[in-house]
Amino acid sequence: MVRRTAALMGVILVTSRSFSDGDLDLVERAARAGHRILRGPAHHDLDELRSLLHGADAWIAGTGPVTEAHLAAAPKLKVVARYGVGTEAVDLAAARERGIPVTNTPGANADAVADHAVGLMLAALRFVPDGDRRVRAGDWGVRRGRELGAATVGIVGFGRIGQGVARRLSGFGSRVLAADPFFPVELVRAQGAEPVPLDELFRAADVITLHAPGGQRLVDAERLADMRRGTVLVNTARGDLVDEQAVAEALRDGTLAGYAADTLDGDTAAHDSPLLAADLVDRVIVTPHLGAQTTQAVDNMGSLSLDDVIAVLRGAEPAHPVPVPQEMR
Structure with a gap:
């Protein structure tokens, strides 16, 4: 693996339990792109996440809430990639106000x-x-x-x-x-x-x-x-x-x-x-929310979310942006 200096590395906060838990090594894929994966709690408790958010360049978020307060605690944040399809737990309007694109993984599961x-x-x-x-x-x-x-x-x-x-x-x-x-x-x-x-x-x-x-x-x-x-x-x-x-x-x-x-x-x-x-x-x-928990779905969700994060961090447009509803604009 090509070594990269810390100055070139982006920090990707991941709060999905199953990220990179399938057949694909997505942590390694992120490292090859020059980024470091940092794990956080899936429940998104702000007190526990605050210090992690402070240094995060990107956030691959699970099903927990992504509120205006979470975003305010992340001054370097450039993208929120929802690991899954639903975005009702994400404050899309607050993300838009901060210029932070939100993505999801349509069809992955x-x-x-x-x-x-x-x-x-x-x-x-x-x-x-x-x-x-x-x-x-x-x-x-x-x-x-x-x-x-x-x-x-x-x-x-x-x-x-x-x-x-x-x-x-x-x-x-x-x-x-x-x-x-x-x-x-x-x-x-x-x-x-x-x-x-x-x-x-x-x-x-x-x-x-x-x-x-x-x-x-x-x-x-x-x-x-x-x-x-x-x-x-x-x-x-x-x-x-x-x-x-x-x-x-x-x-x-x-x-x-x-x-x-x-x-x-x-x-x-x-x-x-x-x-x-x-x-x-x-x-x-x-059943305990296991509908999307197949090896194939985990690989799909992880790949789509990570690819969008890497794209944004290199200055490109993500492939799966979530539009802000008209009433939130």
Whole structure:
């Protein structure tokens, strides 16, 4: 490796746990470009990050908050690269005011999350986790499930992940509905799905899978009341999309047959979520945000975020800039 002097090196703060944890050595890639990786806590606690931010030239940020206060603590910062797709935790307006571009990694984990969403559908429809628990307790009694190919599946949000789910469902033979106000209906049809309004999707689907941005409530008591009895709801997007208390009540009264999610509202702080109640264990499946945790997705997210950081630090434009919404300008 070519040695570089400290004066030429940029410091890249990384607060994503899985960065360079796949098959690719991204720490070495950064070093070859003349930069040093500095690790920080994934929760982004400002007191713990302050000294690290002070010397950082770039920040590859995980899912924790990136606030105006964080940016103010980083006088040398030239770019924030969000390790993932969602940017709702980043103060885009504050970054713009400071002239700091924000990037993300669109599509890097789409296949991984689409796989996981379909896996959760199958697990819920066929009672896989409950069956495993029963066998371990000596109970070989069976619960009759449903086939995915016989179901009408509604996809809420038809971006890269939603489209990936639709492609996978084509192999099962499911009827696929899609609701996305920002995606052209002719392109929805070209992907093998039927474009429908959101309310119609919730009324017509046997399985509903959420792939919409956070910061909105899509599933509440009113919408649950309009669903088909026995619907399965899957959420690999954001916990705040659903009213968890309303979902728990719908599971108890049979409106929902199952809820399978890769997230809870508040995530690791959600130990008291109503969906974790003991009486719902046979109808609720929760995984710990592992939808994007495949070797391939980790390599993709790390590569895209690091490449954008290196580009900015050498004075070039990043390949995946996040635009500032009009209302923030």
